[in-house]
Amino acid sequence: MNAGNNTRVIHHGISFAEDTGTVMPPIFPTSTFAHGNQAGFDYTRSGNPNFRILDAVLASLEGCEHATVFSSGVSAITAVVSQLKQGDLVLCEENLYGCTVRLFEQVFAKFGLRTEWVDFTKPDALAAIRSKKPAMVWLESPTNPLLKVIDLQAVCAVTELLGIPVVVDNTFATALVQRPLELGATLSLTSTTKYINGHSDALGGAVCTNDSEWHQKMVFSQKALGLQPSPFDCWLITRGIKTLPLRLKQQMANAAALADQLATHPKVNWVRYPHRRDHPQHAVALQQMAAGGAIVTVSFNASQEETYALCKCLRWFTMAESLGGIESLICHPATMTHAAVSAEVKAKLGIDDGLVRFSVGCEDLEDLQADLQQALRLLA
Template structure:
């Protein structure tokens, strides 16, 4: 895989890079936090080269600089949402192309491929990339692109990104890794062979459930040019205000994630020990089917827990609603803890047969663990589980 990234460069620590954004585009004021640039248009010939916000804005550049810094890569492009980022990548493909996808992807990614892009002649094939035979499938099908998540949403399967990329790179097949659940703090897809690292910055990067955004990181100038073109030509750009919020949020990402991961590891053990829980998935637990891959590939187990409860859908909903400090809601990664019912929420648009095949049933719940006091979250879970 080619890279334009300079070698042997000095880089400060992740916390430092998260806080120091570099150019503020307001040097005359001495501002510590960059301002919001809400302008839709700019005077011709300005030093920053800006012309129209759809094709670039100071707040975009500031956030892109921070994101490429923490990802330790050459380029980052920001978008209006994670789905916008997915759309940007898909726009580089053509009619008849095949995308080889991990079978357990985010529901909106599946919906985009199956209900939107398919109408334009883009084909998808769904593969269990935890199965060793999937590597042979890459060679046999020769896809135009490979699309992965690890951990997957919501089942938290861990894919061996390095092994998949080794096969794909040998055949010059670009690999996309949705790294939303980890961020670059817990996993670095580009360093283990991926072409593109995609993140919904709505989630952990922002961390406060008050802004939408997406980003694509890469080390290849060719892909950077394609993403910048898609941002402009398809109108996939974010708002300057959302970029400002996300730039503010990212400054506390290392602190937030440290607390969230610590809470999640403890709560995963608590859930697994409760008689009302059938099984728990958490990447660093010994009972996770791909724990060894997770330990090698990730810096920590993350802050998402998936569990299957001993109850029907009504009982599962009652459990979710009875929690005090876990809000039943979509999304994840914020400072507040959330609980989600994937079968009727994030994966509602996935057909019943596929959900049954994957194991996304009426008793499955996904926890996004926040920054609250562990004792409060633990007590809340115990009370609700005891009543199940």
């Protein structure tokens, strides 16, 4: 029977405690298991009931065969990249999450992995796949913080012919908004720290796939590299995901309204929100995203100091890194997430001093709107 999204995230199916009738799954805080147990567990680094329960919910939501959980989004990225070998080339979207860039350039480069960076919103990117024949293509859509939307189906149509695996970091969208595997990707990767858990109280990551070989590779990486999550974090995330559709609905409605409010302000150069008509890849966003998500990025016509002061004077938006929780956050990439990025790269990516990223929460819209209005007076 095909259940809807609310039902899938609430009913996790397995609890590994069927004889107790427990409605919520227990936590299994054990490092080891008695040899020869029925469920086949041996040691938590290579598997634990709480991992399996969360795996099952994530695979169900993504509509795929396999999910493997990790201790963070970065662990999930490490698990995938560790399957490549010396000399392999990864063709990456140029606006990837900063820690993904750091992993490629400062860690895996030392082991002979090569990366090239292209703008996947440009047709040249498809030609680059054909000519360079990379070992892997690494995408993120929408991207952080500029919310570029990449035509995943168009990229995957090219890679499929060449047998090149495609990874899509789906953290900003979640499977509720975008299903990379249905668009042709090999792996859909998520930091479950963000929307999936939704309460900013646990870290986690996951890789979803329909490819059983890749699934085996992920299970191997979890064990061999020690990238496993804690049973407690899995339990928290299993609890958090139960309200994902409800939370995201409110967050996305708030985000769309705030994007419209910001767009009318004279000191705003532009607003990025994937389902707004003025988004540069609006048509692709409508096609591949069921909704616009809950992140809004804005470019203010303001100096670094003015923008920073605006961020600081908001009452309901905490100035903090991360995103996807029920609470609204604001991030000033120039002084926070991208502070270590060179001025040249920031200019190339379009990250200027007036750029701000809102992670919109579940608060009452009227409160968020009033808060923004009082803060925008600073720029008048």
